[in-house]
Amino acid sequence: MHRQNYSLARLSLILLLLLPLLLTGCKSDERILEKLGLVQTASYDLAENNRIKVTSCVPVIDPDSSARRELLSTVSDSIKEARIMFSRQTDLTVVSGQLRDALFGLKLAKAGLGDYIDTLLRDPSIALGVKVTIINGDAGRYINHLLEKEAAGNSIPNTTLYEFSRDYNDDGIDPVAPIVKDSGDKAVIDGIALFQEDRYRMKIPAQDGIFFGLFRDDLRQGEAALHLGEEDGRPVVVMFSSLLNSRKVKVHRLGPGRFKVELLANIQGSVLEYTGHHYLNKAGVRQQLERDIADVIMAKAKEMVSQMQQHNVDSLGIGIQIRNTLSYKEWNQMNWREVYPQVEIECKAKVTIKDYGKYM
Amino acid sequence: MEPDTQNIPTLRHILDEFDQCADLSHRRFPELSADIVYFPHTVDNNLLIQEILLPFDRLQADGLDKLFLQSQFVETRESKAVVVGILEGCVAVFHGEAVYLLDAYGPEGRSVQQSETETVIAGPHDAFVESAPTNLSLIRRRIKSSHLKIIRCEIGEISKTTVYILYIKDIANLKYVQDLQNRINRIETDAINDGGTLTQFIEDMPNSVFPQFLTTERPDVAVSKLAAGRIITIVDNSPTAISAPSSFFEFFSSPDDYYQRWALGTALRLLRFLALVITISFTAMYVSVTTFHYEMIPEALLRTLAESRNRVPFPPVYEALLMEIMIELLREAGARLPTKIGQTIGIVGGIVIGQAAVQAGLTSNVLIIAVASSAIASFVIPSYMMSASIRLIRFGIIILTGIWGNIGLVMGIALIVIHLSNLTSLGSSYLTPIAPMKTGDWKDVFIRAPFSKLSSRPSQSKTMNSIRQKNKK
Numbered sequence: 001m002h003r004q005n006y007s008l009a010r011l012s013l014i015l016l017l018l019l020p021l022l023l024t025g026c027k028s029d030e031r032i033l034e035k036l037g038l039v040q041t042a043s044y045d046l047a048e049n050n051r052i053k054v055t056s057c058v059p060v061i062d063p064d065s066s067a068r069r070e071l072l073s074t075v076s077d078s079i080k081e082a083r084i085m086f087s088r089q090t091d092l093t094v095v096s097g098q099l100r101d102a103l104f105g106l107k108l109a110k111a112g113l114g115d116y117i118d119t120l121l122r123d124p125s126i127a128l129g130v131k132v133t134i135i136n137g138d139a140g141r142y143i144n145h146l147l148e149k150e151a152a153g154n155s156i157p158n159t160t161l162y163e164f165s166r167d168y169n170d171d172g173i174d175p176v177a178p179i180v181k182d183s184g185d186k187a188v189i190d191g192i193a194l195f196q197e198d199r200y201r202m203k204i205p206a207q208d209g210i211f212f213g214l215f216r217d218d219l220r221q222g223e224a225a226l227h228l229g230e231e232d233g234r235p236v237v238v239m240f241s242s243l244l245n246s247r248k249v250k251v252h253r254l255g256p257g258r259f260k261v262e263l264l265a266n267i268q269g270s271v272l273e274y275t276g277h278h279y280l281n282k283a284g285v286r287q288q289l290e291r292d293i294a295d296v297i298m299a300k301a302k303e304m305v306s307q308m309q310q311h312n313v314d315s316l317g318i319g320i321q322i323r324n325t326l327s328y329k330e331w332n333q334m335n336w337r338e339v340y341p342q343v344e345i346e347c348k349a350k351v352t353i354k355d356y357g358k359y360m
Numbered sequence: 361m362e363p364d365t366q367n368i369p370t371l372r373h374i375l376d377e378f379d380q381c382a383d384l385s386h387r388r389f390p391e392l393s394a395d396i397v398y399f400p401h402t403v404d405n406n407l408l409i410q411e412i413l414l415p416f417d418r419l420q421a422d423g424l425d426k427l428f429l430q431s432q433f434v435e436t437r438e439s440k441a442v443v444v445g446i447l448e449g450c451v452a453v454f455h456g457e458a459v460y461l462l463d464a465y466g467p468e469g470r471s472v473q474q475s476e477t478e479t480v481i482a483g484p485h486d487a488f489v490e491s492a493p494t495n496l497s498l499i500r501r502r503i504k505s506s507h508l509k510i511i512r513c514e515i516g517e518i519s520k521t522t523v524y525i526l527y528i529k530d531i532a533n534l535k536y537v538q539d540l541q542n543r544i545n546r547i548e549t550d551a552i553n554d555g556g557t558l559t560q561f562i563e564d565m566p567n568s569v570f571p572q573f574l575t576t577e578r579p580d581v582a583v584s585k586l587a588a589g590r591i592i593t594i595v596d597n598s599p600t601a602i603s604a605p606s607s608f609f610e611f612f613s614s615p616d617d618y619y620q621r622w623a624l625g626t627a628l629r630l631l632r633f634l635a636l637v638i639t640i641s642f643t644a645m646y647v648s649v650t651t652f653h654y655e656m657i658p659e660a661l662l663r664t665l666a667e668s669r670n671r672v673p674f675p676p677v678y679e680a681l682l683m684e685i686m687i688e689l690l691r692e693a694g695a696r697l698p699t700k701i702g703q704t705i706g707i708v709g710g711i712v713i714g715q716a717a718v719q720a721g722l723t724s725n726v727l728i729i730a731v732a733s734s735a736i737a738s739f740v741i742p743s744y745m746m747s748a749s750i751r752l753i754r755f756g757i758i759i760l761t762g763i764w765g766n767i768g769l770v771m772g773i774a775l776i777v778i779h780l781s782n783l784t785s786l787g788s789s790y791l792t793p794i795a796p797m798k799t800g801d802w803k804d805v806f807i808r809a810p811f812s813k814l815s816s817r818p819s820q821s822k823t824m825n826s827i828r829q830k831n832k833k
Contacts, residue, residue, distance in 0.1 A: 017775075032676065033650040034669040038662065061666040097655030098662060125655050 037092035097125035172319020239273035404466025555600030589821030625808035652765030668724035677762025
């Protein structure tokens with residue numbers, strides 16, 4: 001009896017093992033590495049008649065070949081259609097699972113990226129960590145330069161596909177992305193592109209990126225060179241490094257549809273360079289310097305915020321902060337795009353110099 | 361019917377029984393009217409001289425009766441007993457009508473040497489040999505207790521192999537002892553040559569790939585198992601002792617864990633479980649990633665991996681199976697050949713297979729690394745039996761990943777887990793202390809906690825005396 005049960009169990013186990021063989025089909029889902037064209041960077045531009053020009057960069061994996069990568073380019077109605085057209089151009093199956101960078105031309109960004117972001121998200125083989133970058137110019141032309149030089153400026157954060165779509169779909173915050181332009185032989189960071197919903201509206205120049213970063217989020221690491229006017233005809237520059245920032249937001253409700261928002265940036269860092277003439281080892285001098293730095297930061301931030309309100313882009317996520325103080329109903333009844341330009345936004349900075357160098 | 365002549369041992373009858381046994385020795389002492397019959401190669405020569413030849417030389421015929429009163433001479437009245445006695449290394453003395461057996465067993469044997477298959481760096485180096493009495497003495501000298509009980513059984517219709525079941529009274533669970541004894545007594549076979557063979561007769565599920573009883577050739581391991589409440593079986597003419605009941609995780613511990621400091625022992629244990637994961641999944645991961653899941657490859661590795669695959673003419677699964685078989689061939693050749701030639705094989709294999717296969721474009725060098733590291737990892741597992749089983753399973757998993765990619769890998773691992781949880785060892789769960797969950801055991805299974813924390817015996821041995829030590833520091 002026991003024996004019989006045992007052999008029955010074994011028989012059913014064998015059947016169970018054989019059953020999944022039915023699932024294999026014709027090996028159509030096999031993706032053997034060397035037979036794939038692995039798109040690592042893809043750029044999307046607006047072409048005539050609302051079609052898009054897609055350029056993909058595929059590494060050439062033959063060690064004997066002098067070319068390290070191959071560019072495939074086509075004009076099509078959709079991103080995925082372009083991929084099928086690429087497969088016709090090469091002997092490889094073009095796949096998008098190794099995509100690392102998605103570049104969007106400025107024209108396309110002005111028209112709205114929503115549909116394209118949606119396409120990228122829909123494909124399960126595309127990682128959420130794909131970097132979204134806006135190109136100031138024709139994206140397809142700069143693809144090569146960008147590859148040579150990875151986005152360098154650390155004051156400009158990378159924006160991943162996840163972050164972009166999260167901010168795009170969330171209420172009360174608008175997405176941002178780094179914007180890059182070509183300067184002769186290499187691509188340089190141009191600044192931060194600010195979007196309203198999925199449409200590009202304005203940009204913050206690269207040198208001001210750090211001020212934007214301070215008020216958008218907590219920073220773990222950063223660097224800023226601040227100009228504090230002139231002294232004896234020489235510019236006074238403070239290089240503020242190892243930045244640690246914690247942002248706090250206070251929302252005051254002034255009346256129906258009227259808010260006052262205080263953004264507090266608590267900044268700590270070390271002074272790596274100081275071209276002024278005061279001795280930093282005196283506590284009084286340091287405190288004065290802290291106040292000076294804070295003033296510069298606050299002035300920059302104020303200008304930046306008023307620009308953002310003019311363009312009606314809420315890239316700092318002030319809407320989220322206000323939403324958090326309201327009930328769901330109140331927030332829903334309010335038209336945030338109408339309220340936002342009228343919000344009083346005050347940017348405050350508190351600077352602490354942690355250390356100021358070895359000798360002085 | 362001649363029951364008398366059949367049963368009463370006579371010299372003639374015994375010599376008839378051993379007719380054509382050229383190695384039998386028969387000596388006559390006409391002046392004493394005595395005869396001795398024995399197998400010289402099973403008898404200790406010194407003992408023979410001291411107990412028989414010297415007294416015979418000194419004594420007259422009438423003094424002989426007094427000599428035979430000494431207790432080492434056992435008078436035997438049954439013919440069959442005499443035959444068995446001679447076979448087991450006794451000297452049969454025929455004097456008149458009476459027959460006496462003198463146990464002078466002491467055959468030539470290998471002396472106690474270092475363990476070959478379970479080497480340690482620190483700790484005792486002696487290993488069991490083929491002689492069961494020597495093996496018993498190696499254990500007895502480590503456990504000086506009258507509580508160490510030894511049951512003697514005999515198996516094999518022709519070989520009459522002696523099997524000893526060792527346990528410590530009041531620590532071992534007698535139900536296990538009884539079960540084991542019954543299983544051994546139920547065996548009906550002609551000959552058993554090794555402990556490894558015996559386990560396959562008494563295991564709960566002999567068809568499984570996994571060994572369900574731990575085998576060891578180290579007396580210190582055997583003693584530690586006894587002290588933990590497990591049962592040791594020693595087979596005569598085999599250096600392999602069997603410990604039962606065993607759990608899957610026991611195969612991943614080495615005596616070195618206890619001889620070194622606990623932090624080291626813990627690190628080594630964890631390393632071995634990592635080795636298990638690497639052995640099972642490394643080559644399989646290579647296959648699944650290069651065949652199906654190109655998305656998983658890190659950017660920095662992509663070019664290297666793609667370039668190394670570029671010239672390979674086969675799909676990854678065939679490539680991987682080819683290399684795995686190569687490694688197994690190398691290993692098997694190395695194991696079967698004498699050590700000196702074995703080294704040559706290692707070098708030839710390492711250079712030819714490793715270097716040339718890549719240059720010829722037959723395999724990718726990333727695969728060589730994967731195959732080599734999973735082979736190395738498999739040798740980290742201290743029990744040779746377990747490591748061999750796991751190496752075999754790996755082939756199944758590679759084939760599964762070749763068909764279904766990561767789904768195949770997960771399916772393979774799931775099947776292994778299902779099978780393992782189905783196994784029992786002497787009726788107790790093979791996956792103890794995971795299933796049933798005994799978190800108290802973990803500190804001596806997955807890690808090796810300081811001795812002050814190892815205060816109780818493993819739950820699997822179901823001992824009635826679970827306190828092992830009371831030192832708090």
